[in-house]
Amino acid sequence: MSPFVSIGLPVAAEPPAYLRDAIRSVLNQSHQDWELIVVADGSSAKTVDYLRSFRDPRIRVIVHESSRGLAARLNEIARVARGEYLARMDADDIMMPERISHQLATLAASGADLVAGRSVIIDEDNAVRAESVLAPPTVDLASMFTSTPFIHPTVLARTSWFREHPYDETLLRCQDKALWITSAADTRYFRDAEPVLFYRVAGDLNPAKFARSARFERRIVRRYGPGMIGAGRTAVVLARSLVKQGVVRAASLTGRAEAIMRRRYDAIGEAQARHWSERLAASIAPTPAEMNAQTPDVSEETS
Template identity: 40%
Template structure:
């Protein structure tokens, strides 16, 4: 175990009171204990800030300015603040496997050429029930990367210096990670740990407004992407496909097939599998609450 290595876990937080205790407990009980937890609040109006302050742990560093600036701004703020060798992404409603940090740090230490590593994830709902499994895979080509997300964003860990070099585009809220992986792909080494290291909260509730906004943001990327600009036919095709996805989402929402639309993204796990089926003592205790 590389417990002598300081790493930085970063959570951008906005109105996260419902699941925040689960998230923080999963971090504070990591097998790798040498970390700082940077939490930047984005103008929460619920009890999120109070919940963070209720945890008496010197590794937690909370930043509150009362403003709502968006996730991209908060991520860049965190990148400027962190002191660890590695930058660990985390959302305020997900749950880490208790060995997540250990696994990813060991991987990065043993593969010094790798800039960013992600993992697969087990998908959970609002009651911590297991919904499915999402296998992470690096798109084999640039064109493939234009059609799918490279990483499950909150599973990534990477060199802090790499994140300081590339940062996030603050105008692309909702597609900030999609843009980041595209911009950096040709000059970076990305890898995946195929085993899941995160319980990713993605309940079967289709957020139409959010989905349509993200597609709109992706179209902004397609319009200014250098590769697509040099291939105008492909560019038009990508933009048209995005508009078709928007129309399809509107249709599916109208006919009430939202759950099917969300569920098809995740592989179904065989049998009646729950959190207790994973060999993780912390998660077993959370499942009982």
């Protein structure tokens, strides 16, 4: 019998402790009619052995010795998924226990084709730091060119939607931004106000990494902008992207990167941080039969 929901988890070189928490958060879902498709994209033998140590028959591990990149693996997940619905997930993030059940209900109630949620920001040590910014439920086309409208690993839609709207495998970064733009004409999007994921963000703002992503974003804007938002607005978006890249570089050089990071998220108080910390602990609580007896204690591993 086919599962109701497929959860796609591409894996590259994430630390085993991150993988453990990500997979535990799937095992701890309130909705249990799922399959987890883990695709190892050129991962090390140590990572593959760890992934195969899970003994839940709902976990499918697909191993590739060579890397083809995120977009190719996401398209592969959509092709092999057996569930009616498909949820995105990343190997360094953690799902809240009600994520799948809540998003299935939200998708049905909203009448949308694709739903995405908010997230709680955590750092490398699972410390709660902030919440993602609350955005309007509907998505304006022009806004997709100035910012990415969804937190990628919070997305859920019918599996058929992902098959009909594949990722562009020529893009090494920002594949999701291109997908949302190119699919907007025939897709009803819905942004839910409820956090459904603990989203891991590095403490340091890497200007080189930011610049690489910005270059891919500008490539997407140049490709689709003139025909969708007009040449004038496209030029403005490109100019702002270059300015933002310069600001990030300057902030990094002057020690003000943390201030830039804080502006991207909503601050939370101590009580809210405690609440989310308790939710996080529930999400990654060990399950009785999650791993075999030979699985190492990954809390001591770094890669």
